Amino acid sequence: MLHHFIKRRRLVVLVAVLGVVALVLLGRWGNARKVGGQGPAEPFRIAGNFYYVGATDASAFLITGPQGHVVLDAGYPTTAKLVMASIAKLGFNISDVKVLLNSEPHPDHGGGLAVLQEASGAQLWASDASAESLASGGDDPDGVLPLRALTWIGVFGYPPPRVDHRFKDGDTIRLGPIALTAHITAGHTRGCTSWSFTVHDGDRTLNVVSACDLGVLATSQYPEQAADRERSIRVLRSLPADIWVTCHARWWGRYRKFVASTTAKNPVDPFIDPEGYRAFLDAAEAELRQGRMH
Numbered sequence: 001m002l003h004h005f006i007k008r009r010r011l012v013v014l015v016a017v018l019g020v021v022a023l024v025l026l027g028r029w030g031n032a033r034k035v036g037g038q039g040p041a042e043p044f045r046i047a048g049n050f051y052y053v054g055a056t057d058a059s060a061f062l063i064t065g066p067q068g069h070v071v072l073d074a075g076y077p078t079t080a081k082l083v084m085a086s087i088a089k090l091g092f093n094i095s096d097v098k099v100l101l102n103s104e105p106h107p108d109h110g111g112g113l114a115v116l117q118e119a120s121g122a123q124l125w126a127s128d129a130s131a132e133s134l135a136s137g138g139d140d141p142d143g144v145l146p147l148r149a150l151t152w153i154g155v156f157g158y159p160p161p162r163v164d165h166r167f168k169d170g171d172t173i174r175l176g177p178i179a180l181t182a183h184i185t186a187g188h189t190r191g192c193t194s195w196s197f198t199v200h201d202g203d204r205t206l207n208v209v210s211a212c213d214l215g216v217l218a219t220s221q222y223p224e225q226a227a228d229r230e231r232s233i234r235v236l237r238s239l240p241a242d243i244w245v246t247c248h249a250r251w252w253g254r255y256r257k258f259v260a261s262t263t264a265k266n267p268v269d270p271f272i273d274p275e276g277y278r279a280f281l282d283a284a285e286a287e288l289r290q291g292r293m294h
């Protein structure tokens with residue numbers, strides 16, 4: 001009797017949890033639709049050898065060089081096609097992409113990496129924590145069980161890319177003259193990686209920061225998360241940023257800055273936005289202090 005009761009209670013809990021997860025996902029989906037979702041976006045040069053090749057919201061970046069190119073993030077599996085079309089539209093060849101990087105391994109940023117890797121033969125670099133998740137096709141060890149279960153049965157995951165190299169915090173990944181420094185800014189996920197590098201545009205050398213997501217999802221939490229976020233915000237505040245971007249294009253104003261760049265005297269100027277970078281970090285800190293999720 002007691003046994004049956006416990007079994008029934010477990011079932012009720014499971015159904016309730018699945019219901020909550022479904023609502024959260026539905027909410028996120030609705031939100032993504034509202035801000036333009038994952039539709040195709042015009043690729044463009046941000047500055048120097050640094051280009052946008054992502055979708056309307058899922059960011060992807062191309063950094064070009066004489067010894068090959070780097071692509072940072074790939075969107076969902078279905079976004080990878082858009083990324084490749086954007087690279088081609090800018091006049092570059094996918095087979096010249098030699099290095100793949102990732103901000104964090106959730107499906108909206110790591111999902112398309114395997115497709116890009118297959119098309120290019122590029123080597124993927126990842127932090128230890130991200131490497132595990134990427135190589136498993138998106139399993140998040142801190143994810144809630146129903147989501148993990150959906151990943152295990154192939155509903156939620158993505159084709160796993162091959163992780164060729166792992167880096168440590170502060171390592172620099174080089175490809176010819178391209179040099180990107182990895183900052184493991186944990187919080188959203190344990191291996192969340194921000195990147196800093198410089199681009200040369202005309203006679204200017206500009207500092208670029210690609211900041212990882214700093215928010216917490218209800219569906220992905222772990223005990224040291226608040227301390228990690230605190231540290232990550234501090235690290236990001238210490239990085240000089242003339243140009244800043246994140247893995248969600250709406251956060252750094254992709255469309256607004258792109259439109260402004262088409263009429264600006266110098267098309268790079270609208271992307272120079274240290275105030276926006278500080279505001280992004282201030283907002284992340286406020287979210288942390290108030291215990292809000294996103």
Ligand SMILES: [Zn+2]
Nearest residue numbers: 104106188213
């Ligand atoms: Zn994420």
